Amino acid sequence: MDYIDEVNGQLGEKGARDINEILEANRALFAGGExxxxxxxxxxxxxxxxxxxxxxxxxxxxxxxxxxxxxxxxx
Structure with missing residues (x-):
């Protein structure tokens, strides 16, 4: 995804991975969490x-x- 590539360029691989984990958790929450x-x-x-x-x-x-x-x- 474009935003992951952009974050990777700005914050490095760890920053991109952290952002992706946060977004995935939020997607799960909004998609049908508890x-x-x-x-x-x-x-x-x-x-x-x-x-x-x-x-x-x-x-x-x-x-x-x-x-x-x-x-x-x-x-």
Whole structure:
């Protein structure tokens, strides 16, 4: 799968294997695991919230920094 190849390129073979295991476990959970629909929805929302939170933190840390135009014009 394309995403496994992409992860392999970024994180190496172990990272790709870990991602694949997580995805397989989630597929099994959603396909007919022992959770009812409400629990599956809650799990999905929690994973989505965690993803978005981590993405925003990464953007703050690694994203482009806005230049302070006020400081530059004062110089």
């Amino acid at each position: 959770l009812d629909e409400e629990a599956k929805d809650a799990f999905y929302q929690a994973v989505t919230k965690a993803y978005l939170s981590c993405k925003m933190e990464a953007k703050k840390t690694f994203g482009r920094k806005k230049k302070n135009t006020e400081t530059e014009s004062d110089s």
